Amino acid sequence: MRALHDEHAAALWSFVLHLTNGDRGRAEDVVQETLFRAWRRPSVLSQQESSARGWLFTVARNIVVDGWRADRRRPTSSSESAPEPVEPDATDRALQAMVVAEAMRRLSHDHGAVLLECYFRGCTAAQAAARLGVPVGTVKSRLHYALHALRLALEEMGVVT
Numbered sequence: 001m002r003a004l005h006d007e008h009a010a011a012l013w014s015f016v017l018h019l020t021n022g023d024r025g026r027a028e029d030v031v032q033e034t035l036f037r038a039w040r041r042p043s044v045l046s047q048q049e050s051s052a053r054g055w056l057f058t059v060a061r062n063i064v065v066d067g068w069r070a071d072r073r074r075p076t077s078s079s080e081s082a083p084e085p086v087e088p089d090a091t092d093r094a095l096q097a098m099v100v101a102e103a104m105r106r107l108s109h110d111h112g113a114v115l116l117e118c119y120f121r122g123c124t125a126a127q128a129a130a131r132l133g134v135p136v137g138t139v140k141s142r143l144h145y146a147l148h149a150l151r152l153a154l155e156e157m158g159v160v161t
Contacts, residue, residue: 009035015057023070026067034060047082100117107158111146120141 013031020026037059038052104112117128118139125143129136 001034004038004056005035006050008056011053012056012060016060016064019061030060030063030067033063051124063072099157099159100156103159106153106156107146107149110142113150114139114142115146115150 009031013027016030016034017024017027020030020077023055038056080111104115105116112133114128117123118129123131125136125139129139133141134142
């Protein structure tokens with residue numbers, strides 16, 4: 001059992017964490033239940049490494065799906081209320097605006113101008129082309145590269161990964 005754990009637990013944990021959308025507590029429960037089921041089936045321990053891993057991943061996936069189905073069927077009582085959606089407050093919006101403004105400053109003039117027209121002013125490509133005095137194809141091309149450059153700037157700032 002220890003060998004099974006040592007060989008497969010890390011990969012199984014990563015797989016289950018993805019299936020549970022990053023819910024670490026739920027992932028731990030699923031991995032534990034999966035290994036418990038393997039312990040109760042000694043035939044799994046004698047399988048080849050790849051067969052055992054396949055069996056573990058299938059069992060883990062089934063546990064996650066079963067839990068998801070059970071949650072969907074479980075009626076919510078009237079005393080349980082859905083949590084109120086959290087609206088970003090003015091501070092969050094101000095911080096986001098500051099971060100985006102700093103990232104925009106890092107772009108070339110042409111890229112910044114096309115983003116300003118298309119995203120911040122809501123212009124179509126044709127309208128932006130008329131305002132900037134360039135062909136529509138140029139606006140589309142600049143927009144593509146501007147979004148790429150903006151993402152890189154945000155990554156450099158540590159905002160997105």
